[in-house]
Amino acid sequence: MDKYESIKLENQICFPLYAMSREVIKLYKPILEPHHLTYTQYVTMLVIWEEEKINFKDLGLRLHLDSGTLTPVVKKLESMGLVIKYRNKEDDRIVTVELTERGRVLKEEILDVPEKLFSQFKGNTETVMMLKKYLDELLNMASEQS
Known part of the structure; x- marks a missing residue:
């Protein structure tokens, strides 16, 4: 057995996840462009649409994003008039993001985005849903470790 087998690209779990993530984000781009959203803004809005009002820290946890990545996204969404951001009156360390x-x-207006994305996979909805289920399980396991 080749002692370098374990470090070949084809044997890495990270690479197909990374590559598939990039491919899916590319598929989202033309679907989101008419709504003037990037993929990261879209997933951020998904959480905000669910919650209507959410603590900035909790938003970062839900999205697995640190504040350095999330801050400019929320600022842009705020400049677009989609959310407002404000500090808690009792504790100004707590920042709330709220839907406008x-x-x-x-x-x-954006309800058709998931359907448009799924149509890109040419009828393989079952495979995509199984992949999502497995990725959710792996993400939960990884999150528990960190």
């Missing part, structure tokens, strides 16, 4: 009326309107 314009953000609610976008939620209605």
